[in-house]
Amino acid sequence: MTALITRDELAEDLSRIGLERGDAVVLHSSLRSMGRVDGGPETVIATLRDVLGPNGLLVAPTYTYWTQHFDPSIEPSLTGRITEAIRLSPGAVRSWHPTHSVAAIGNGAAALCAGHHLVGAVSRGSPLDRLAARGGKVLLLGVGHVANSTIHVGEVHANVPYLDIPFSADSFRAATVITPSGDVQVEIVQPSGCSRAFGAIEHALRRRDAIGDGLIGMAVSQLMRGRDVIEAVIDLLQADPTALLCTDPDSYRCAQARVRLEHRRFARRDAVR
Numbered sequence: 001m002t003a004l005i006t007r008d009e010l011a012e013d014l015s016r017i018g019l020e021r022g023d024a025v026v027l028h029s030s031l032r033s034m035g036r037v038d039g040g041p042e043t044v045i046a047t048l049r050d051v052l053g054p055n056g057l058l059v060a061p062t063y064t065y066w067t068q069h070f071d072p073s074i075e076p077s078l079t080g081r082i083t084e085a086i087r088l089s090p091g092a093v094r095s096w097h098p099t100h101s102v103a104a105i106g107n108g109a110a111a112l113c114a115g116h117h118l119v120g121a122v123s124r125g126s127p128l129d130r131l132a133a134r135g136g137k138v139l140l141l142g143v144g145h146v147a148n149s150t151i152h153v154g155e156v157h158a159n160v161p162y163l164d165i166p167f168s169a170d171s172f173r174a175a176t177v178i179t180p181s182g183d184v185q186v187e188i189v190q191p192s193g194c195s196r197a198f199g200a201i202e203h204a205l206r207r208r209d210a211i212g213d214g215l216i217g218m219a220v221s222q223l224m225r226g227r228d229v230i231e232a233v234i235d236l237l238q239a240d241p242t243a244l245l246c247t248d249p250d251s252y253r254c255a256q257a258r259v260r261l262e263h264r265r266f267a268r269r270d271a272v273r
């Protein structure tokens, strides 16, 4: 039986990894990886809010993935227990993107989330893009870069030619968002793709000395700036446009993206002949 992790210990761990008062941060998390936290996910959230202070902003993915009729007020988050607890926290705002909503608490939460259903999940003007632009950080708490959605924002900034390819062949292209003022039909644009190969960014970020490492509870964790993630992705994809595509034959998005990149390569080669 391992010891209970207390709120004081958590606060110390969060400060040690580099989280500061007034920070805006998106949290990707695995509660189970932390060990036994006294008070569970509510303690994790309360401690984060303490460390960030009244001017801080805490953001979490509350993705629902397959919701073609999305009611932001009731649909549970499928991205972990901490994210669901953030969604249910008093004062939390949830964006209206039908498949990749986020929840935010704190300074600027409403402005960050506004209009998310009108743009792509991770497009320019999406909450994670706005967060990076305002100097926000990314905290990977017991999860790897496969969970780091800001890498998808980087793919958009790099303008890779596969942004329109959906996650799977049967992904839906439109959805209904149920809002307080009625149903809104939205088009799914720039669907956030496959992240299985996103571990490739870690080396590039470490070369830039952009990652703070630490344990939070028992969870192996990393803290970085969203802007650094986006810049590292742009550099990586300029050198090799396939760098973030997996080779899993089951990944429709990555397989289709490879075919497209290959066609473009041949087309370019023929053009210079």
Ligand SMILES: [Zn+2]
Residues within 6 Å of the ligand: 194, 195, 196, 197, 245, 246, 247, 248, 251, 253, 254
């Ligand atoms: Zn893939």
